[in-house]
Amino acid sequence: MSTAVRELPVEQRPWPGLDVSGLRILVTGFGVSGYAVADQTMQRGAQVLVVDGSDTPELRERAQILEVLGVEVRLGAEHTLALPTDRVPDLVVTSPGWRPDQPLLAAAAEAGIPVWSEIELARRMQAPDGPAWLGVTGTNGKTTTVTMLESILLNAGERAVACGNVGLPVIEAALDPEGFDVLAIELSSFQLHWTQHLACEAAAVLNVSDDHLDWHGGAAAYAAAKGRIYEGAEIACIYTVADATTRSLVEEADVAEGARAVGLSLASPGLSELGVVDGLLVDRAFLAERRTAAAELATLEDLSHLGAHGAGPHVILDALAAAALARAHGVSARAVRDGLRAYRMGAHRAQHVATLDGVGYVDDTKATNPAAAAASLRAAERIVWIAGGDTKGADLDELVHAARDRLVGVVLLGRDASPFTTALARHAPEVPVRRIDPGDTDDVAGRSRLMEDAVRAARSLAADGDVVLLAPAAASIDQFRDYAERGDLFAAAVTRLPGEGA
Structure with missing residues (x-):
């Protein structure tokens, strides 16, 4: 690259084929994409600093790999509150999870430093x-x-x-x-x-x-x-x-x-x-x-x-x-x-787990908001719906109103089931509802018990030809490690049900 091009601000350098050699790049967030950005730009001659608010053994291990290659990694919340004082970056490449009003990103914008995604x-x-x-x-x-x-x-x-x-x-x-x-x-x-x-x-x-x-x-x-x-x-x-x-x-x-x-x-x-x-x-x-x-x-x-x-x-x-x-x-x-x-559906996305005694069991734990759950609920005519979790204030009225004619029963998870019980009472009062006792879900055994109770309750409401659908319309964080664990425990509970498979 010519000296003239090297002296251009990054946003004015010619592309495609952007040459990042010599650029001072600040990577904010050390997840999968942050690691990839640091790795790919370092290999091509950039001077890379990575910051992340977390400081975990996993991140430290990941940092050691890159630091051997010349990338500096700073872990801990104190490194995410402002731009680094010991170097002025030419470019900030941010994790998609960082909000535009995050202090470091806001400071970069105010200083006229371009902030790009990994995609850009x-x-x-x-x-x-x-x-x-x-x-x-x-x-x-x-x-x-x-x-x-x-x-x-x-x-x-x-x-x-x-x-x-x-x-x-x-x-x-x-x-x-x-x-x-x-x-x-x-x-x-x-x-x-x-x-x-x-x-x-x-x-x-x-x-x-x-x-x-x-x-x-x-x-x-x-x-x-x-x-x-x-x-x-x-x-x-x-x-x-x-x-x-x-x-x-x-x-x-x-x-x-x-x-x-x-x-x-x-x-x-x-x-x-x-x-x-x-x-x-x-x-x-x-x-x-x-x-x-x-x-x-x-x-x-x-x-x-x-x-x-x-x-x-x-x-x-x-x-x-x-x-x-x-x-x-x-x-x-x-x-x-x-x-x-x-094509085969990925795990936890409208995944058909089993059919037992004529009842289908479908894992759509990835349906973490009302719109996703609504789409899932339209996929069958008679449904026992396993729902609930952290709704984050979402309005469930439209979802329940649209699905009410398909519901033969509802089983509710979640520490606070009131958003669902309120919407069901208003729009589907005739549908039987089983509320699962939240109990203690601090460990896997407790979470497994919770889901097993939910699956058994759903089976008791289902008849031949029905579908038991896990489409929670809510996040999992109030009771499960993540949505994937919620789906895995659902599938495991289904396998323990008695019955003849199809």
């Missing part, structure tokens, strides 16, 4: 001939869509990987020495807030419902962060026809010349849409004769393994989104079908 840095550092980006965001369904997309791309013979908010950090995938053909990238609103230049080949916003409003400062700012995924899109901006917010985000996006809006629908698709006709997933967007014809991509039967009673509506929409992104990339209809047939 990866986009700038990636070589001009690097992999294509296919981006996915939304309040719910991101991981399912991205992993479905990965399955489709791999079946098409592409060297592809799911990355971002799931799997590999984007900076590792973008700079992989062997080189990927295409990245299927899951992006959260936090990551998008700190990202200015995405230029995805195609991008999708699956849905937008209130979430993380305290972090963003309101619903409009949250939606705007999601909409950033469309900026610079080259071929297609994919949205959900039934979600007016996603349509408006497309309409407001600054995209590349020629990029098209492509809608997703569970009904017969209009022009430039993907939808469902007579049990077929069809494409009227990515074929030359789309005004008069549609391409068959897959059948609902190809997705039947993705639910106790077949794929639910939200899973079908996720499949359509994955198909649209793949088709924008040039993937054949046959590869879409093969990829969807081969």
Whole structure:
């Protein structure tokens, strides 16, 4: 790199192929993405300092690995309250969990120091001939869509990987020495807030419902962060026809010349849409004769393994989104079908655990907010719902009102069940409710007992053909280590039930 370029501020250095050598980079947050940023930039000649408010044995061990290579790591809350006094960074690369009003980040903004996400840095550092980006965001369904997309791309013979908010950090995938053909990238609103230049080949916003409003400062700012995924899109901006917010985000996006809006629908698709006709997933967007014809991509039967009673509506929409992104990339209809047939749902995402005596058991512990739970509840006709936890003040009225005709019983977890009992009394007073005694959940034995009681209570309410659904509509932190433990204990409790499997 020439001396003239080296002297330019980082935001003025040419990219793609950004050269970070000599840059003083401050990485805030030492999670998976923070470690990857420090590792990748240090290898390319940057002077890297990492700070994190936690000081745990795991982080210290991780720090020792990088410190041997010349990265400095400072652990403890005192290092996160202000910019370091012994060096002025050229660039701050922040963890997606850090809020914009965090003191160190606010100080960087006031000092005119650019604050980027790992995603922004990866986009700038990636070589001009690097992999294509296919981006996915939304309040719910991101991981399912991205992993479905990965399955489709791999079946098409592409060297592809799911990355971002799931799997590999984007900076590792973008700079992989062997080189990927295409990245299927899951992006959260936090990551998008700190990202200015995405230029995805195609991008999708699956849905937008209130979430993380305290972090963003309101619903409009949250939606705007999601909409950033469309900026610079080259071929297609994919949205959900039934979600007016996603349509408006497309309409407001600054995209590349020629990029098209492509809608997703569970009904017969209009022009430039993907939808469902007579049990077929069809494409009227990515074929030359789309005004008069549609391409068959897959059948609902190809997705039947993705639910106790077949794929639910939200899973079908996720499949359509994955198909649209793949088709924008040039993937054949046959590869879409093969990829969807081969796909298996990840753990804790509408995962069919077992069928015993005709009753299906589904683990959707990842449904930690009302919108996610609502989607899960639409996937079966008769449901015994295991719900509850820390609702963080969310309004449950709309959720319960919409689901009431499907509920044959409700089993409530959580230290405070009143948000659920109040909504159920108001909108579904005839549905039987079993409240599980919170008891002592300080250890695994207590948490296991709690879930076993919940599963047995749910079984007592269920009949042949029903589905027992763990879709809590709430966070797990009041009683469980995390949502994954909640799901694992559910699956373990199901395996201990008596009954004949299907």
